[in-house]
Amino acid sequence: MDDGDNPAELLEELLEEVTEGLGLECEVSVVTEEGVLRGCIEGEDVGLLIGRRGQTIDAVQHLAQRIVFPGGQPAARVIVDADGYRERRAAVLREEADDAAEEALRLGEPVDLDPMPASERRVVHEYLRERGDVETHSEGEEPERHLVVSPLGA
Numbered sequence: 001m002d003d004g005d006n007p008a009e010l011l012e013e014l015l016e017e018v019t020e021g022l023g024l025e026c027e028v029s030v031v032t033e034e035g036v037l038r039g040c041i042e043g044e045d046v047g048l049l050i051g052r053r054g055q056t057i058d059a060v061q062h063l064a065q066r067i068v069f070p071g072g073q074p075a076a077r078v079i080v081d082a083d084g085y086r087e088r089r090a091a092v093l094r095e096e097a098d099d100a101a102e103e104a105l106r107l108g109e110p111v112d113l114d115p116m117p118a119s120e121r122r123v124v125h126e127y128l129r130e131r132g133d134v135e136t137h138s139e140g141e142e143p144e145r146h147l148v149v150s151p152l153g154a
Helices: 007-021 052-068 085-107 118-129
Strands: 026-033 036-043 077-082 134-139 146-151
Touching (some): 085 118
16 A cells, blocks of 8 residues: 555545455445444455454454554544445434333333444444433443443432
8 A cells, every 4th residue: 555645545445455355256446434443344244344243344444443543643533334224223322222221210220231343332432412300320340341321420
C-alpha cells in the first residue's frame, strides 16, 4: 500500500486485499461520511469475513483503523460492514437494550447485558441515552466487558 494514498483509497485497497486473500467473490466500496469512513463489502460467502459473532469483521475493522490512520488521532472512525451485518446487529442490540431497560425499570435495579465488543457497547450506550429514563455504564475487563443498564437516578 502506498502511504501517499488518501484514507478512502487505503481502506478500499486493504479490504480488497483481505477479501482476495480469503478467496471471496465480492465488491468493495468506501463511503466517506462526516467523521466516518465506511468500507462496504457485498457478495456471496461474506459470512467467512463476518466470523462467529462478528469477531472476524471486528478484527478487520480494528486493523483497518490502525492501518488507515497510523499513530495519533484518527481523522475519522473506520467502520467495516459486510452485506448489512452492522445494521442487522445494531437492530438486535437495540431490541436487547430495550428489554434490559424495561426490566431495569420494572425491577428498580441495574440489569447486566452479556459481554460485547466496544463497538457494540457504543451502539447500546448511544441508543439508550436517547430514552432518558435509564443510564448505562460499562463494567469488567475485555473480553468480558459488559454494559449495565440502570433506572435513571438509581
